[in-house]
Amino acid sequence: MDFSNAFKQYWPFLALALWFGYKWWNARKVAGLLPELRQRGATLVDVRSAGEYASGHAPGTLNVPLQELSSRLGEIPKSSPVVVGCASGSRSGMAKLLLKKNGYPDVYNIGTWRKFLP
Numbered sequence: 001m002d003f004s005n006a007f008k009q010y011w012p013f014l015a016l017a018l019w020f021g022y023k024w025w026n027a028r029k030v031a032g033l034l035p036e037l038r039q040r041g042a043t044l045v046d047v048r049s050a051g052e053y054a055s056g057h058a059p060g061t062l063n064v065p066l067q068e069l070s071s072r073l074g075e076i077p078k079s080s081p082v083v084v085g086c087a088s089g090s091r092s093g094m095a096k097l098l099l100k101k102n103g104y105p106d107v108y109n110i111g112t113w114r115k116f117l118p
Helices: 003-039 050-054 066-071 090-101
Strands: 043-046 082-086 107-112
Touching: 003 082, 003 107, 066 090, 082 090, 090 107
Parallel strands: 043 082, 082 107
Antiparallel strands: none
């Protein structure tokens, strides 16, 4: 089997592996930036459900479930960085896109909420 045929057959798996690799790399990068972002007054937003948040969360995080985010934007200042997290990084990725679409200039996706912990 040549490379071209292998690529045609396995491209979805390659794309999935690249996506997970990017999510892992980006979350590590944001976790490394977290001390600086905190110094700049970042708002830390956990977009998991209220039940998930109640079962465990990082101190100092604001719980705004993803499905409520668009109606609660007023609780999140645009003047400082915003760091979003959830259970795996998928909902927080959607939250980041929603915040950027609504004029938030400095938004970061940390992935899992556990990365908010010191």
